[in-house]
Amino acid sequence: MTASQWLPLAVLASSLLPGLLIFALPEERIGLRTALNLFGAVAKLTLVGVLLVGVQAGNTYSVGYTVLPGVDLMFKADALALLFVSLSSVLWLLTTLYAIGYLEGSPHRSRFFGFFSLCVTATMGIAMAANLFTFFVFYELLTLSTYPLVVHRGSGAALRGGTIYLAYTLGGGALLLTGIVWLHSLVGQVEFTHRGVLSPLSPHYADQLRMIFLLLIAGVGVKAALVPLHGWLPNAMVAPAPVSALLHAVAVVKAGAFGIIRIVYEIYGVEFAQSLNLLLPLAVAASVTIIWGSLRALAQDDLKRRLAYSTVSQVSYITLGVALFGPVGTIGGLVHLVHQGIMKITLFFCAGNYAETLGTHKVSEMNGAGRRMPATTLAFSIAALGMIGAPLTAGAVSKAWLSDGAQALGLEWVGWVLLASSLLNAAYFLPILYRVWLKPAPARWPQEHSAAQGWRETTWLLLLPPLLTAAATLAAGIYADSEFSPLAWAQLIARREYLTPVP
Amino acid sequence: MNDPVYDVAPWLVLLPLAWAGLAFVWGPGRGARLALAGTALQLLLTLRLAAELLSLGGRRHAVGGWGAPLGIDLAVDGLSMTMLLLTQAVAFAVFIYARAYFTDRSADGDGHGARNHFWPLAGFLLAAMNALYLSADLFNLYVTLELLGLAAVGLVAAGGNAAQVSAALRYLLVSLLASGAYLLGVALIYGSYGTVALSALPLMSADAPLAVALAAALMGVALLLKTALFPFHFWLPPAHGGAPAPVSALLSALVVKATFYLFLRLGLGLFAPLGETIAWLPGLLGSAAIFWGSWQALRAQRLKMLVAYSTVAQLGYLFLIFPLLAPDGLALQAGVMQALSHGLAKAAMFMTAGVFLQVSGRDAVADLAGVAGRLPVTLFAFGLAGVTLMGLPPSGGFLAKWLLIDAALAQGRWGWAAVVIAGGLLTALYVFRVVRQAFASTEARPPLAPVPRTLEWTAFALAAASVLLGLRGMEVLHLLDVGAAS
Numbered sequence: 001m002t003a004s005q006w007l008p009l010a011v012l013a014s015s016l017l018p019g020l021l022i023f024a025l026p027e028e029r030i031g032l033r034t035a036l037n038l039f040g041a042v043a044k045l046t047l048v049g050v051l052l053v054g055v056q057a058g059n060t061y062s063v064g065y066t067v068l069p070g071v072d073l074m075f076k077a078d079a080l081a082l083l084f085v086s087l088s089s090v091l092w093l094l095t096t097l098y099a100i101g102y103l104e105g106s107p108h109r110s111r112f113f114g115f116f117s118l119c120v121t122a123t124m125g126i127a128m129a130a131n132l133f134t135f136f137v138f139y140e141l142l143t144l145s146t147y148p149l150v151v152h153r154g155s156g157a158a159l160r161g162g163t164i165y166l167a168y169t170l171g172g173g174a175l176l177l178t179g180i181v182w183l184h185s186l187v188g189q190v191e192f193t194h195r196g197v198l199s200p201l202s203p204h205y206a207d208q209l210r211m212i213f214l215l216l217i218a219g220v221g222v223k224a225a226l227v228p229l230h231g232w233l234p235n236a237m238v239a240p241a242p243v244s245a246l247l248h249a250v251a252v253v254k255a256g257a258f259g260i261i262r263i264v265y266e267i268y269g270v271e272f273a274q275s276l277n278l279l280l281p282l283a284v285a286a287s288v289t290i291i292w293g294s295l296r297a298l299a300q301d302d303l304k305r306r307l308a309y310s311t312v313s314q315v316s317y318i319t320l321g322v323a324l325f326g327p328v329g330t331i332g333g334l335v336h337l338v339h340q341g342i343m344k345i346t347l348f349f350c351a352g353n354y355a356e357t358l359g360t361h362k363v364s365e366m367n368g369a370g371r372r373m374p375a376t377t378l379a380f381s382i383a384a385l386g387m388i389g390a391p392l393t394a395g396a397v398s399k400a401w402l403s404d405g406a407q408a409l410g411l412e413w414v415g416w417v418l419l420a421s422s423l424l425n426a427a428y429f430l431p432i433l434y435r436v437w438l439k440p441a442p443a444r445w446p447q448e449h450s451a452a453q454g455w456r457e458t459t460w461l462l463l464l465p466p467l468l469t470a471a472a473t474l475a476a477g478i479y480a481d482s483e484f485s486p487l488a489w490a491q492l493i494a495r496r497e498y499l500t501p502v503p
Numbered sequence: 504m505n506d507p508v509y510d511v512a513p514w515l516v517l518l519p520l521a522w523a524g525l526a527f528v529w530g531p532g533r534g535a536r537l538a539l540a541g542t543a544l545q546l547l548l549t550l551r552l553a554a555e556l557l558s559l560g561g562r563r564h565a566v567g568g569w570g571a572p573l574g575i576d577l578a579v580d581g582l583s584m585t586m587l588l589l590t591q592a593v594a595f596a597v598f599i600y601a602r603a604y605f606t607d608r609s610a611d612g613d614g615h616g617a618r619n620h621f622w623p624l625a626g627f628l629l630a631a632m633n634a635l636y637l638s639a640d641l642f643n644l645y646v647t648l649e650l651l652g653l654a655a656v657g658l659v660a661a662g663g664n665a666a667q668v669s670a671a672l673r674y675l676l677v678s679l680l681a682s683g684a685y686l687l688g689v690a691l692i693y694g695s696y697g698t699v700a701l702s703a704l705p706l707m708s709a710d711a712p713l714a715v716a717l718a719a720a721l722m723g724v725a726l727l728l729k730t731a732l733f734p735f736h737f738w739l740p741p742a743h744g745g746a747p748a749p750v751s752a753l754l755s756a757l758v759v760k761a762t763f764y765l766f767l768r769l770g771l772g773l774f775a776p777l778g779e780t781i782a783w784l785p786g787l788l789g790s791a792a793i794f795w796g797s798w799q800a801l802r803a804q805r806l807k808m809l810v811a812y813s814t815v816a817q818l819g820y821l822f823l824i825f826p827l828l829a830p831d832g833l834a835l836q837a838g839v840m841q842a843l844s845h846g847l848a849k850a851a852m853f854m855t856a857g858v859f860l861q862v863s864g865r866d867a868v869a870d871l872a873g874v875a876g877r878l879p880v881t882l883f884a885f886g887l888a889g890v891t892l893m894g895l896p897p898s899g900g901f902l903a904k905w906l907l908i909d910a911a912l913a914q915g916r917w918g919w920a921a922v923v924i925a926g927g928l929l930t931a932l933y934v935f936r937v938v939r940q941a942f943a944s945t946e947a948r949p950p951l952a953p954v955p956r957t958l959e960w961t962a963f964a965l966a967a968a969s970v971l972l973g974l975r976g977m978e979v980l981h982l983l984d985v986g987a988a989s
Contacts, residue, residue, distance in 0.1 A: 023883075024852070044884075065974075066977055067897075067973070067976050067977070068902060068976045068977065073897075108875075136896065136898075137897050137901075141897075144810070144895065146877075147938075151939070151942045157942055157943065159939050163935070163938065163939060166931065170893075170928060170931050171928065174893075174927065177904075177908070177924065178908070178924060181905065181908045181920075182911055182912055184909060203563055323791065417695050
C-alpha cells in the first residue's frame with residue numbers, strides 16, 4: 001500500500017481507533033481518555049497537514065474497496081474534501097478541549113467521547129467520500145453516532161429532541177438512498193468528478209435527472225437545514241454545548257451543505273445543472289431559508305435557540321453560493337463553509353460558558369454579562385460581528401464574494417436578500433451586544449458558579465477554544481488575501497472546478 | 504467416492520445427532536460442553552466444505568454419492584452452503600450463550616424445564632436443519648421438515664409454564680398441518696412424475712397435470728405457514744416471544760429461514776415457471792408482513808414480543824424478492840443477504856432481550872429506562888443489531904436493501920422499492936423506541952442482578968458480525984454463485 005492510499009485511511013483511523021478504545025475505558029480513567037482524545041486529534045491534524053501540502057502540489061490520494069459488484073467504498077482526498085477535513089479536524093481538537101472542561105465530573109463520559117470520535121470519523125468519511133455510495137454510508141453513520149450525543153442527558157426534553165432529530169435525518173436518509181440507487185440504476189457507479197459526470201447523458205433522461213436531483217438535495221437538505229426541512233435543528237438545542245458546536249459547526253449541518261456542493265459540482269456539474277434549470281430553484285430555496293431563519297431568530301429569547309435559527313440562515317449562504325452559477329459565487333459559498341464554522345462554534349462555546357458560569361440561558365438575562373465575563377464576551381462579540389458581516393471579519397469576506405457573484409450574474413434580488421439578511425443579523429445580534437456590554441449587571445445571576453481554577457470567568461479549557469476561534473475569525477478576515485487563508489483554498493477549488501482563470 | 508464435498512457433508516447431520524443423543528442419555532441439563540465442542544467441529548467442517556466448494560468452482564454437485572443405496576442423496580450448492588454457514592455460526596454463538604444462560608439461574612422467569620431439555624432438543628434441531636439444507640429430494644425434505652418442527656415445538660414447550668405450553672401447542676398444530684399438506688404435495692408429485700429427486704424432476708410446464716398445480720399450492724401454503732409469512736404469522740409471536748431467550752434466538756434466526764430456503768429452492772427450481780403468474784402474491788404478503796409486523800412491534804409492551812413481531816416484519820423482506828427474481832440475480836442476492844444478516848442480528852437481539860430479562864427480572868419495554876448507563880455492552884449490541892434490521896450502512900441488512908431497491912428500480916417497479924424504504928423507516932421507529940427508553944434518565948434504580956459477561960459479549964459478537972457482514976458482501980455473493988448457473 002502506497003502513501004497515497006493509506007493517508008486517507010489513516011485520517012479516518014486517527015479518530016476511529018481512539019473512539020473504539022475510549023468506549024472500552026472505564027469511566028474513571030480520565031487521564032488515559034484525555035490522552036487518547038488529544039493524541040487522535042493531534043495525529044489527525046498532522047496527517048491533514050501532510051495531505052494539504054500534497055494536494056496543493058497536485059498529488060492525488062485515493063483508495064477503494066469493493067463491497068458489491070459495481071459498488072465500491074472509495075475515498076479520495078481532493079481539494080474540496082480537504083477544505084472540510086481541515087475545518088473539522090481543527091475544530092475537533094478545540095471542541096474536544098472544550099468538552100473535557102465542560103463535562104468535568106459528569107457521568108457517562110466514556111460513552112460521550114466514544115461517540116464524539118465516531119461522529120468525527122463519519123464526518124471525515126463524508127468529506128473524503130469519492131462516490132455517492134460512500135457518502136451515504138458515512139452520512140447515515142453520522143446520524144447514528146450523533147443521536148447518543150443529542151440524548152446524552154437523558155431528560156425528557158433531550159429524548160424528544162433526539163426523536164425529532166432522528167425522524168428528520170432518517171427520513172432524509174431514505175430520500176437520499178432512493179435518489180442514489182435510482183441514479184445508480186441509470187448510469188451505474190459514478191465517482192465525484194470535477195465538472196460533473198452526467199452531462200453526456202441523452203436529453204431523454206432530463207426529467208428523471210431532475211427528479212433525482214430533487215431527491216438528493218432533499219436528502220442532504222435535511223442536515224443542511226434547508227427550510228422547510230430545518231425543524232430538527234432548534235430542537236436539538238437541548239444537547240450539551242460541545243454537541244451543539246459539533247452539530248452546528250464541525251459536522252452535521254456542514255455534512256449537508258457539503259453534500260449539496262458535491263452533488264451540484266461533481267455529480268451534475270454546474271453547467272449541466274444550469275442547463276437543466278436546477279440552480280435557480282436551489283438559489284430561491286436557499287434565499288427563503290436565509291430570510292426565514294433570520295426572522296425566526298429575531299423572535300427567540302433562548303440564546304441557543306436564537307443561535308440555532310441563525311445557523312439555519314447562515315448555512316444556506318453556502319447553498320446560495322453553490323447555486324450562483326459562476327466562479328465568484330462558488331468561492332463565496334465554499335469559503336463560507338469554513339467561515340461559518342469558526343464563527344458559529346465561537347458563539348456556541350460562549351453560550352456554553354454563560355450557561356455554566358452564570359446560569360443564563362436567555363438573552364433577557366444577559367444584561368451586564370460582559371463585565372463579569374469579559375474574555376468570553378469579547379469572543380462572542382467578534383463572532384457576532386462576523387455573522388453580521390462587519391469589516392475585518394471572516395463574515396465580511398464571504399458576503400462580499402457572494403454579492404459579487406450575484407452581481408456578475410445580474411441577479412439583483414440575491415443582492416437584496418443578502419442585504420436584508422445582514423440587517424436581520426444585526427437586528428438579532430446587536431441587542432445582545434448592547435445588553436452584555438452596556439446594561440448594568442443584575443444583583444444576582446440565576447445560578448452562579450465560580451471556577452475552582454483558572455480565571456475568574458471559567459476554567460481555561462472553556463475559555464481558550466472560543467478565544468482561538470474568535471482570533472481565527474479576525475485572521476480569516478484580515479489576512480484573507482494571504483496564501484494560506486480559507487479564501488485562497490476556495491479559489492484553488494474553484495479554479496479546478498471551472499478550469500478558468502479565477503479572480 | 505472420494506469427492507471431498509461428500510466426505511464432509513454427512514457429518515454435519517451425524518455430529519449433532521450424536522451429541523444430542525449423548526446429552527439425552529446423560530440426563531437433564533448436561534451435555535453443554537459436548538454440544539459446544541460438536542458445534543465448533545461442525546462450524547469448522549462447514550468452513551472446509553465452503554472452501555472446497557469455492558475451489559471446485561461453478562460446478563453443480565447435484566447428486567451426492569454418499570449413501571445412494573440407502574436412497575439418501577446429499578447435495579450442496581452455493582445457496583445451501585450460505586445457509587449451512589449461517590446455521591453453524593449462529594448456533595455456536597447461541598450455545599455459548601445458552602450455557603451461561605441456563606447454568607447459574609435461580610427459579611425466575613424461564614424455569615428449569617428449558618434448561619433440562621435444551622441440549623438434546625437443540626441437537627436434534629440442528630441435525631434436522633443441516634439435513635434439510637443437504638437434502639436433494641422432496642421426500643427427505645419432508646422428513647427433515649417434520650423433525651425440525653417437532654424439535655422446535657419441543658424447545659418452545661420445554662419451559663413448561665402455561666403460556667409456553669399453549670404457544671407450543673399452537674405451534675405444533677400449525678406444524679403438523681403444514682407437514683401434512685407438504686406430504687400430500689409430495690405424493691401428488693410422485694404420482695405425476697414417478698420420482699421425488701429434485702435433479703430428476705422436470706420444470707413444471709404450462710400443460711402440467713392439475714395434480715402438479717395442486718401440489719404446488721399445497722407445498723407453497725405449507726411452507727408459508729411454517730415460515731410465518733403474513734397472514735400465517737399468528738403462531739410465531741407467542742412461540743418466539745414466550746420461549747427462553749436462547750431458544751427464541753435459534754427459532755427466529757434459523758428455523759424460519761430453513762423453510763424459507765425450501766420455498767425459495769422450489770420457487771427457483773421445480774415451480775419456477777409458476778413465478779410469472781403468481782410471484783406477486785408472496786411479494787404482496789411480504790409487504791403486508793412488513794407493515795403489520797412493524798406496527799405490532801411498535802405497540803408491543805414486552806421487549807421479547809417486540810423482537811418477535813420484528814421477525815414477522817423482517818421475514819416479509821425475504822418474500823419481496825419473488826416478484827423481482829430476474830436473470831441479473833440481484834433479487835436472489837438480496838434475499839440471501841437479508842436471510843444471513845437477519846439471522847445474525849435477530850439472534851443477537853433476542854440474546855440482548857435475555858440479558859435484560861435476567862438482570863431485571865422484567866421484560867417490559869418501559870422498564871428499560873436508564874439501562875444505557877448500566878448495561879452499555881448489551882445496549883450497544885441491541886443498537887448494532889437494530890442497525891442491521893433498519894438496513895443502515897455498513898451492515899449486511901443495508902446491502903440487502905440496496906440490492907433489493909436496485910433490483911426493483913432496474914425493472915422500473917417503484918412500488919416494491921417504496922415498500923423497502925418505508926419498511927426501513929418503520930423498523931427505525933420500533934428500534935429507537937427501545938433505544939430511547941434505554942437512554943432515559945431515571946430516579947429509580949432498582950437493583951440489578953449480576954450477569955455473566957459471556958451473555959453480553961456473545962450477543963455483541965453476533966450483532967457486530969451482522970454489521971460487518973456488510974463489508975464482506977463480495978465473498979457471500981461469490982459463494983452464492985457456486986452452482987447457481989445450472
